[in-house]
Structure formats: C-alpha cells, structure tokens
Amino acid sequence: MSVIVTDTGFQPDDWTGGYVSPEDLPPDDAPPSPLAVALPSDAHPEALAGQLDRIAMIRVDFPGPADGRGFTIARRLRLMGFRGRLRAGGHVIADQYAMACRAGFDEVEIPDALAARQPEDQWLFRANWRDHDYQARLRLDPDATTPYTQR
Numbered sequence: 001m002s003v004i005v006t007d008t009g010f011q012p013d014d015w016t017g018g019y020v021s022p023e024d025l026p027p028d029d030a031p032p033s034p035l036a037v038a039l040p041s042d043a044h045p046e047a048l049a050g051q052l053d054r055i056a057m058i059r060v061d062f063p064g065p066a067d068g069r070g071f072t073i074a075r076r077l078r079l080m081g082f083r084g085r086l087r088a089g090g091h092v093i094a095d096q097y098a099m100a101c102r103a104g105f106d107e108v109e110i111p112d113a114l115a116a117r118q119p120e121d122q123w124l125f126r127a128n129w130r131d132h133d134y135q136a137r138l139r140l141d142p143d144a145t146t147p148y149t150q151r
Contacts, residue, residue: 003115004087005097005108007127010120013109015085019059022047028054038089041069045076052082059109062090071103078104094122 004011019038020026026035028051036057037048048055058077060070074086088100089109100108110118 001112002089002109003112005110005123006106007101009124009127010115011107015057017056025051039073041067041073043073045073045080048077048082049080052077052080052084055082055084057085057087058082059087059089060105062088062092065091065093065096067091071099074100074103074105094118094126097123097126 002013004013015036017034017036019036022037022039022043025037034056035054036059037055039045039058039060041061041063043060048058060073062070070088070092074088077086085107086105087107087109088105091114092100092108092110093114097108
C-alpha cells in the first residue's frame, strides 16, 4: 500500500485506473478515458510531446532519495504545458517535499513504511514551502542588498 502526500497532509490514493508506460499509450483514435502514465527516472519527457492534453496524471519514479532526475522531469513537463496531476512516486523523503512542489509536483506517493518513519507532521512542516523559501524571505525585505542568509 501507499500514502499520498499533499500540502494538506496524508491522503489515501484515489487513482484506480492504473498506469501505462509511454511506449504503451493508446493510439490517438482510441476512445477517450482517464489515462495515467508511469515515467521512469531516465525517461525523456519530450516523448510525450503532443499527447499531454489526453493524459490525466503522470507518475515520475524516484528510485532512491539521492536520485534527483525526477525533479528535472517534472519541471520539463510543466514547461511543456502539462496541466494534469503530477505525482512523484518512490523514494522521496519529507526533506525533499518542498523541492518536489517547486519542481511542479502536485503530490508525492510514499510507501506505508516510510509514512510510519516520517509521519504526517514532518511532511506538513514542509507544506508551507511557498511562504518560507529563501526567495520569499528576500521579497519580504525590500531593503535587502545582500542575500538574507548573509545578514
């Protein structure tokens, strides 16, 4: 089982449609249905160009907490115009949650064992990432002439 993490905390997974690989996307003339794609961490998002409008969700795999390629994939997908649900899945830890949100992820899917080791309060502590990133602190101080951390 797994837990979905959002800015509001832990949620059950509500996606029941399964996932397809980019190579197994149905043809353009297939009957429309909610479609979710599972992207491995070594995928090239450009392979989905021209098809993003028919994809409801993309799940990007994180094979380990030290593998940050998924952040780049998320950013590229958003820059390509993807407006659907973007999910980070796998080995994402609470300390990486703010970065995942900044990269464009809407949610993070974690295994139950990780949710037990890093409970909801640790993820919620990082959920206010928009208010407490270093750029926001600089914007709040109009007289800042040096980076906030050097004052």
